[in-house]
Amino acid sequence: MDTLSNLALGFSVAVTPFTLFLAVVGCFLGTIIGALPGLGPANGVAILIPLAFTMGFDATEALALLTSVYYGAMYGGRISSILLNIPGDEPAVMTTLDGYPMARQGRAGDALVLSGVASFAGSFLATIGLAVMAPLLARVAYLFGPAEYFALYLLAFCTLGGLAGKNQAKSAIAALIGLSIAMIGIDPNNGTTARYTFGNLHLNDGINFLVAIVGLFAVAEVFFFIESHGKDSAVGVKLDKVTLPIREILNCKWVMLRASILGFFAGVLPGAGASLGSFMAYMSEKAIARDGDTFGTGNPKGVAAPEAGNNAAAGGALVPMLTLGVPGSGTTAVLLALLMTLNITPGPLLFADRPDVVWGLIATLFIANIVLLVMNVPMVRIFVYILSVPAYVLLPGVTMVSFVGVYSLSGSYFDLLMMVVFGIGGYILRKLEVPLVPVILGVLLGNQMENSLRKAMTLSDGDWTYLFSSPIAIVLWIAAIGGFVAPMFLRGLLRRPPLPGDGVADQD
Amino acid sequence: MKLTLIRALGTSAAISLMAASASFATECIAPANPGGGWDFTCRQVGKLLYDLKLVDQPVQVTNMAGGGGGVAYGYVVTERGDDPDLIVAASSATTTRLAQNAFAGMTADQVRFVGAIGADPGVIVVAKDSPFKTLTDLVDAVKADPGSVAFAGGSAAGGFDHMKPLQVLEAGGFTDIRAVKYIAVDGGADAITQTIGGHTQAMTGDMSETIGFLKSGDIRILAVLTDERVPGFEDIPTAKEQGFDVVAVNWRGLYVPKGISDDQFNAWAEKLQAVADSAEWKQIMADNGLAPFTKVGADFQGWVDKVIADTETMSRELGVIQ
Numbered sequence: 025m026d027t028l029s030n031l032a033l034g035f036s037v038a039v040t041p042f043t044l045f046l047a048v049v050g051c052f053l054g055t056i057i058g059a060l061p062g063l064g065p066a067n068g069v070a071i072l073i074p075l076a077f078t079m080g081f082d083a084t085e086a087l088a089l090l091t092s093v094y095y096g097a098m099y100g101g102r103i104s105s106i107l108l109n110i111p112g113d114e115p116a117v118m119t120t121l122d123g124y125p126m127a128r129q130g131r132a133g134d135a136l137v138l139s140g141v142a143s144f145a146g147s148f149l150a151t152i153g154l155a156v157m158a159p160l161l162a163r164v165a166y167l168f169g170p171a172e173y174f175a176l177y178l179l180a181f182c183t184l185g186g187l188a189g190k191n192q193a194k195s196a197i198a199a200l201i202g203l204s205i206a207m208i209g210i211d212p213n214n215g216t217t218a219r220y221t222f223g224n225l226h227l228n229d230g231i232n233f234l235v236a237i238v239g240l241f242a243v244a245e246v247f248f249f250i251e252s253h254g255k256d257s258a259v260g261v262k263l264d265k266v267t268l269p270i271r272e273i274l275n276c277k278w279v280m281l282r283a284s285i286l287g288f289f290a291g292v293l294p295g296a297g298a299s300l301g302s303f304m305a306y307m308s309e310k311a312i313a314r315d316g317d318t319f320g321t322g323n324p325k326g327v328a329a330p331e332a333g334n335n336a337a338a339g340g341a342l343v344p345m346l347t348l349g350v351p352g353s354g355t356t357a358v359l360l361a362l363l364m365t366l367n368i369t370p371g372p373l374l375f376a377d378r379p380d381v382v383w384g385l386i387a388t389l390f391i392a393n394i395v396l397l398v399m400n401v402p403m404v405r406i407f408v409y410i411l412s413v414p415a416y417v418l419l420p421g422v423t424m425v426s427f428v429g430v431y432s433l434s435g436s437y438f439d440l441l442m443m444v445v446f447g448i449g450g451y452i453l454r455k456l457e458v459p460l461v462p463v464i465l466g467v468l469l470g471n472q473m474e475n476s477l478r479k480a481m482t483l484s485d486g487d488w489t490y491l492f493s494s495p496i497a498i499v500l501w502i503a504a505i506g507g508f509v510a511p512m513f514l515r516g517l518l519r520r521p522p523l524p525g526d527g528v529a530d531q532d
Numbered sequence: 533m534k535l536t537l538i539r540a541l542g543t544s545a546a547i548s549l550m551a552a553s554a555s556f557a558t559e560c561i562a563p564a565n566p567g568g569g570w571d572f573t574c575r576q577v578g579k580l581l582y583d584l585k586l587v588d589q590p591v592q593v594t595n596m597a598g599g600g601g602g603v604a605y606g607y608v609v610t611e612r613g614d615d616p617d618l619i620v621a622a623s624s625a626t627t628t629r630l631a632q633n634a635f636a637g638m639t640a641d642q643v644r645f646v647g648a649i650g651a652d653p654g655v656i657v658v659a660k661d662s663p664f665k666t667l668t669d670l671v672d673a674v675k676a677d678p679g680s681v682a683f684a685g686g687s688a689a690g691g692f693d694h695m696k697p698l699q700v701l702e703a704g705g706f707t708d709i710r711a712v713k714y715i716a717v718d719g720g721a722d723a724i725t726q727t728i729g730g731h732t733q734a735m736t737g738d739m740s741e742t743i744g745f746l747k748s749g750d751i752r753i754l755a756v757l758t759d760e761r762v763p764g765f766e767d768i769p770t771a772k773e774q775g776f777d778v779v780a781v782n783w784r785g786l787y788v789p790k791g792i793s794d795d796q797f798n799a800w801a802e803k804l805q806a807v808a809d810s811a812e813w814k815q816i817m818a819d820n821g822l823a824p825f826t827k828v829g830a831d832f833q834g835w836v837d838k839v840i841a842d843t844e845t846m847s848r849e850l851g852v853i854q
Contacts (some may be wrong), residue, residue, distance in 0.1 A: 139835050166730075169731030170715065210688070212716055214852065228599040228600065228604060229600070348721055350725055361568060364572075369743060371721070371748070372748035373747050436603065
């Protein structure tokens with residue numbers, strides 16, 4: 025009952041007409057920021073921090089605005105994934121896999137509503153998890169050292185092979201390209217070796233994920249559009265009526281629940297974050313679904329799982345941020361900085377010292393979730409109208425916003441050049457039918473995996489057995505090996521025909 | 533959606549207009565994204581400069597992230613080399629990187645360091661159940677078996693957090709500093725998490741990062757690396773009084789372009805002194821876990837030169853630079 029009385033305190037702090045107004049504004053802005061390629065939750069929140077200072081908001085108000093933007097951007101990321109095949113931000117990459125094929129089949133509305141509901145389920149459950157178990161869960165972070173993180177990333181890479189639809193070799197090549205891109209920059213483990221920077225200072229910090237995503241997906245799309253005079257382009261999917269696909273939502277309820285739990289725990293681990301959450305959610309659902317082989321061709325479960333997963337991870341990432349002061353993702357790093365500037369120091373004592381702030385924040389998250397559900401389900405029509413804009417208007421617009429968004433990251437023309445370079449690379453890869461999603465995952469996870477391995481080797485004086493020295497690490501290794509080997513043996517055995525009447529339209 | 537697109541564009545246009553319209557006022561460049569220490573310096577010092585009527589227009593803060601501050605450094609050196617209305621946030625990280633030639637060949641003498649107005653004291657921390665009760669215990673353990681103690685810190689290897697335990701060890705007579713284990717993690721809180729979890733045996737970082745864990749009783753601060761004990765934390769001993777003569781603080785300050793006149797340089801030094809002396813700044817320092825540390829003008833430049841020379845020597849021993 026403690027939690028309930030705390031929550032009542034939170035709502036009494038958070039529910040004022042002004043904070044509600046800020047939550048609505050934040051949700052709306054966040055959804056747009058998330059939907060626009062080039063603007064993700066991290067820079068959305070970063071852009072609005074100076075605004076919150078200029079307006080002289082107090083802690084509750086500033087947090088109401090910025091966490092609404094955060095959750096809003098997590099919801100919004102799926103929109104361009106589904107409608108344009110361009111992920112709005114990095115956690116939404118997985119949503120392109122089935123969301124866009126669904127839109128191609130004329131079910132864009134269904135995909136948007138379903139993913140909206142999945143996002144709600146994910147973030148709602150995660151917020152409950154945050155409210156009930158946060159101080160307890162903080163202890164989980166203590167258990168994860170370099171060895172355990174390395175095994176976790178290895179698990180992710182081992183299941184990557186299952187991602188490929190047609191050609192495993194091309195997926196592997198794509199992941200290797202991603203890994204190579206991840207190596208660019210100063211080696212963080214010795215602090216001085218510049219790798220693949222060619223003496224260019226702009227490359228010292230490595231490649232920003234958003235630059236890679238916008239380049240590979242959005243800019244490459246423009247090249248395709250120009251080449252084919254619009255025929256070959258992804259843009260311009262069929263418009264349908266937006267109805268509530270109740271059957272599919274009910275069909276996916278266990279998917280959402282499982283994906284939310286998995287995503288939440290991925291979020292709680294400081295080193296993992298939302299991208300890993302959505303990836304793991306997608307891959308595990310693919311593995312256990314009876315119609316797993318239709319994942320990637322527009323399976324609604326493939327839309328629900330990553331969206332529930334990444335939104336739950338967004339909530340989970342607040343756990344280490346609030347209880348340890350360790351940000352679990354780029355966005356929570358920005359939120360952490362905001363809290364410090366407001367003279368609130370997250371850490372083990374935050375829940376005891378500043379219950380008004382913590383529970384006010386949690387109450388705001390619940391409010392933002394309701395607002396976002398309303399905005400993203402009944403009002404999703406607004407976003408579907410994007411389709412009625414001719415592609416020759418839409419695409420330049422999206423490109424322009426991408427450029428502005430990426431420029432706002434660093435204020436450097438160099439990132440824009442990099443984006444075009446990635447666009448050309450993405451165009452070539454697509455011509456060669458090399459999938460782009462493993463490239464992004466390679467960039468996202470490769471860095472972390474290398475760092476974990478290098479740290480583990482430093483701690484153990486190069487003794488490899490250190491990597492299997494804890495029960496958690498051993499379990500993760502077994503899962504990783506299982507995830508890699510099992511598909512090879514089981515592929516023939518377990519292939520079952522798609523169930524008739526499952527509501528899954530088989531493409532082609 | 534057309535409407536939302538237009539609105540989004542409007543927002544970005546408004547943001548860029550806001551940026552452009554204030555271009556005649558004093559500009560403070562924070563060489564990182566909003567929210568970090570440099571951003572904090574620019575925003576707080578900028579606000580006080582205006583509130584205390586030391587400048588006549590609000591100070592405009594520009595965030596210029598990249599290259600660990602190197603992008604902004606290069607920009608100031610090449611594009612704004614004689615701009616008297618420009619100040620740039622700096623800290624120990626700036627001088628460490630300059631000493632290690634991490635700014636693509638640019639050197640510390642290409643700008644002028646005008647002052648520091650506060651500092652975050654360096655600390656050496658262990659988990660509450662650690663066998664090390666004093667700094668001497670820890671140093672003795674490293675001397676006996678360098679492999680038995682791993683340090684976690686928030687800066688890259690060779691960075692400021694890495695240097696702190698090495699300086700202490702050198703002061704304690706241990707010279708094989710390359711044998712000391714250090715892992716770089718994402719920030720001080722993460723370093724503490726790794727230490728509490730037992731993955732590393734000690735944490736090196738800034739004092740402000742450790743306060744929450746200190747109050748909750750999860751950690752023990754073995755030593756603070758300042759001249760005197762820090763006000764408010766009088767029960768934490770300094771390294772100095774335990775026999776290790778090391779002072780390492782993460783100062784917060786500013787540099788200005790090389791090409792401005794001495795009068796202009798001294799004017800900035802006086803303004804910073806005025807900010808440092810103000811009651812408002814003292815409150816901000818107390819709220820943010822900063823200890824008093826004021827050095828301005830030629831005095832500061834001389835101190836910076838010495839710190840850079842020391843860092844360079846140690847980095848060479850460490851093999852971070854050749």
